[in-house]
Amino acid sequence: MKHKTKIILGLTGLGILFISRFVLADTLINQTIHDTRAHAGIQFSFNNYRSGQTFLASSAFTVSDIRYWIKSSNGSAQSATFNLALYDLGLTSNPLTSPILVASSTNTAVNESGFTGSEYTFTFSPAFTLTANHYYFVAQGSYGIGISAGALTTAGSASDVITGRYYNNVSFGDNFTGLDLEINDSYFVINGGAILPSITGLQQSKSDATTSIAEGNATTEDTVVFGAMLQSSSSDPLRLEVEYTASETFTGIANATTTPVPPGSVATATATGLQNGNYRWRARAVDTATNAASDWQEFGTAGNTDFVVNNLGQNAAELAKQLLNSSYLFGGKGWDYDANQFISASMIKSGYTFWNQSLTMPGKDFGLGVDCSGLIMWAFNRSVDALKPFVNNFVKYEGANAQYMSNTIPVAESQLKPGDVMFFDNVDANGDPGQDGHIDHVEMYVGSSTGGFDVVSAASKALGVIGRSKDIRKQPQTGFVGFKLVTLAAPYGFLASAYSPVGLIVSDPDGFTITPMTVVSSNEEFLREIPGVFYYSEMEKGADGNSIKRVYSPTLKTGDYTIKVVPVLGTSLVATYTLDVTIGGQTTVLANSATVRQIPSQGYGVTVSTSSSISVFVPAAIDIRPNESPNNINLNSHGILPVAIFGSATLNVNNIDFATVRLLGATIKLKENKKPVVKYKDINKDGFPDAIVRFPIRALNLTPSSTQASLIGQLANGTVIKGSDSVRIVSTSERGEDEDNEGNDD
Numbered sequence: 001m002k003h004k005t006k007i008i009l010g011l012t013g014l015g016i017l018f019i020s021r022f023v024l025a026d027t028l029i030n031q032t033i034h035d036t037r038a039h040a041g042i043q044f045s046f047n048n049y050r051s052g053q054t055f056l057a058s059s060a061f062t063v064s065d066i067r068y069w070i071k072s073s074n075g076s077a078q079s080a081t082f083n084l085a086l087y088d089l090g091l092t093s094n095p096l097t098s099p100i101l102v103a104s105s106t107n108t109a110v111n112e113s114g115f116t117g118s119e120y121t122f123t124f125s126p127a128f129t130l131t132a133n134h135y136y137f138v139a140q141g142s143y144g145i146g147i148s149a150g151a152l153t154t155a156g157s158a159s160d161v162i163t164g165r166y167y168n169n170v171s172f173g174d175n176f177t178g179l180d181l182e183i184n185d186s187y188f189v190i191n192g193g194a195i196l197p198s199i200t201g202l203q204q205s206k207s208d209a210t211t212s213i214a215e216g217n218a219t220t221e222d223t224v225v226f227g228a229m230l231q232s233s234s235s236d237p238l239r240l241e242v243e244y245t246a247s248e249t250f251t252g253i254a255n256a257t258t259t260p261v262p263p264g265s266v267a268t269a270t271a272t273g274l275q276n277g278n279y280r281w282r283a284r285a286v287d288t289a290t291n292a293a294s295d296w297q298e299f300g301t302a303g304n305t306d307f308v309v310n311n312l313g314q315n316a317a318e319l320a321k322q323l324l325n326s327s328y329l330f331g332g333k334g335w336d337y338d339a340n341q342f343i344s345a346s347m348i349k350s351g352y353t354f355w356n357q358s359l360t361m362p363g364k365d366f367g368l369g370v371d372c373s374g375l376i377m378w379a380f381n382r383s384v385d386a387l388k389p390f391v392n393n394f395v396k397y398e399g400a401n402a403q404y405m406s407n408t409i410p411v412a413e414s415q416l417k418p419g420d421v422m423f424f425d426n427v428d429a430n431g432d433p434g435q436d437g438h439i440d441h442v443e444m445y446v447g448s449s450t451g452g453f454d455v456v457s458a459a460s461k462a463l464g465v466i467g468r469s470k471d472i473r474k475q476p477q478t479g480f481v482g483f484k485l486v487t488l489a490a491p492y493g494f495l496a497s498a499y500s501p502v503g504l505i506v507s508d509p510d511g512f513t514i515t516p517m518t519v520v521s522s523n524e525e526f527l528r529e530i531p532g533v534f535y536y537s538e539m540e541k542g543a544d545g546n547s548i549k550r551v552y553s554p555t556l557k558t559g560d561y562t563i564k565v566v567p568v569l570g571t572s573l574v575a576t577y578t579l580d581v582t583i584g585g586q587t588t589v590l591a592n593s594a595t596v597r598q599i600p601s602q603g604y605g606v607t608v609s610t611s612s613s614i615s616v617f618v619p620a621a622i623d624i625r626p627n628e629s630p631n632n633i634n635l636n637s638h639g640i641l642p643v644a645i646f647g648s649a650t651l652n653v654n655n656i657d658f659a660t661v662r663l664l665g666a667t668i669k670l671k672e673n674k675k676p677v678v679k680y681k682d683i684n685k686d687g688f689p690d691a692i693v694r695f696p697i698r699a700l701n702l703t704p705s706s707t708q709a710s711l712i713g714q715l716a717n718g719t720v721i722k723g724s725d726s727v728r729i730v731s732t733s734e735r736g737e738d739e740d741n742e743g744n745d746d
Helices: 046-052 158-162 312-322 345-350 372-385 400-406
Strands: 002-011 055-057 061-072 078-082 084-090 100-104 108-112 117-130 134-140 187-190 198-205 217-219 224-231 238-245 265-271 277-287 307-309 352-356 363-367 408-410 421-424 441-445 455-460 464-468 480-486 494-499 502-507 534-541 547-553 559-567 576-583 586-595 604-608 614-619 622-624 632-634 640-645 656-663 678-681 690-696 708-715 720-726 728-730
Touching: 100 117, 198 277, 224 238, 224 277, 238 265, 312 372, 312 441, 312 455, 312 480, 345 352, 352 534, 372 400, 372 441, 372 455, 400 408, 400 421, 400 441, 400 480, 494 502, 494 559, 502 547, 559 576, 576 604, 586 604, 586 614, 604 720, 622 720, 640 656, 640 720, 656 690
Parallel strands: 002 187, 217 307, 614 720, 632 728
Antiparallel strands: 002 061, 055 134, 061 117, 078 108, 084 100, 084 134, 198 224, 224 265, 238 277, 277 307, 352 363, 408 480, 421 441, 421 480, 441 455, 455 464, 494 547, 494 576, 502 559, 534 547, 559 604, 576 586, 604 614, 622 640, 640 690, 656 708, 678 690, 708 720
């Protein structure tokens, strides 16, 4: 009696049952081993079976069952009950290596009616994993060692196997027993599927890979970052594959992928250049060594819209094109002063109210169009939120130079997209053609159009808003500087806002000062700025009908800021104002509905620490060597230095705690009773008493290069006061009065 056998391994994970001995697309191991034996009266020798039918697991994969094919070559019925076993030979196929039992199957009954063939499934529970680069073989019946469970019986000793002995001690039933048994042409096929990776924690975010996009929400960017945790019991590297679509169905083809990452890592894939629309996406984990993949997993609720692309650049470009052939308005930003919003293109063309600082008496005016930087501000900010003022919107800077410095980043020409911008430096400091390092003009790239242009430019009063060619405009003779991508401006480092009929004078720790009269000459824009340092704006109407004054800076400096309030010409003394500063996201109210009569002559003070925390102080006017100029100081003098602290309507010098007052670290000279020497007198004849104090010159922290001396102290209620004045360090021959005597302590 003869039987032919075929063994096929079934694999877990992919949900595909390999029942064919033919090669499949996902096959990792596909090995047919042919071994003809004609040993009359015996079964396989263990040694020969092992050497003749080993297979190499070239990659890790999981086995759940073995399907074993049997065909009887005897006409009589055959039956048996037995199981299969799998052995690990390790890293060598040497038949003399002692095998290790990996797993054995459940018992399975085999019944064959002569000359027929059937396939039987031998199940392994739980499934087991083969180790990559190890050799294995499948044993049937007693063709193994050390097995006693089920129908497998112990086949002698290891030495018996190694020396080539073979055994016939498996009970196959009456018709399977006897010395005439012979099994020829035995072979098996291993069809492998790798260990399946898994994917969890799907997430979607904006281009910064940090700002998440909630399911169904919109993004104004054309870039979305997909992320997920990839895991596997294998050590093979994994990659994330993503399929995103704006249609109703998926195709099964990934259109975003990642470089390989170790199992247990979060991988991210990026989709760029997305057109406006509603998107769904799904992802899977793929083993890069075996190409085994997890099932596709859809983000969020299956079938729902995952994110909406409402691309800001595309939208801004479309808006810009709507202004073609409209007027150029000097100082026009597309913000209607009365309506308090970025208005529609049709309203810009027909006219709107705006704050016109270029008037002899600055105020509300009526005009049509925008200027060059206004085109950029309007197109983007209206696309984001037409009701948000610029300080809280996407484009936070009004002028072309400020937008170049603080609201854009460079982009290569090859990466240009609609909504990107072109900057130009084509006028020198004298207003003549040339370059001076200051950006004078900006235009928007809008992509190809049927009109033969790809740039929209608020060009000039004479030309208005026109279409232009990028390739022509980028030529050196135009003053072209570079292409840039408009980005969300970071919050201002410093912002002072006045809500009232008052103006602002703001000084920073480095002494830069901006006033209502600060203007930078330009033929294309009305610029109120100290470039890169301070910007002055009046665009919005406040609740009281007056313009809101803003002074802002892109950077925050450590030290003292002073903010002075100056009433607009003709303002009543009983009119009220409110003043606040915003630093690091923290807003501090310095004055709330205070009357113009109460405006402090020295303004308000804010100190910024190295940790960016802020504190408020009262600026105090001081005069070193009262009524003298210059303020000479001889560092070798043993005398004293008089300093006047001026009183005002908002600073009563009688409230100063003079024990806290320091001038360059020096304390006030003390009387015999250990109290500070203080003299009160109205030095400047303004009706408010002033305080004169004296400091030992040798105690002052001065150097030969010193030009400024600062005073600090506190009021009785703990409020800090600060003031400063100039000094001039001199030699002994130029020493000033009172330097060599103790002065009058009265």
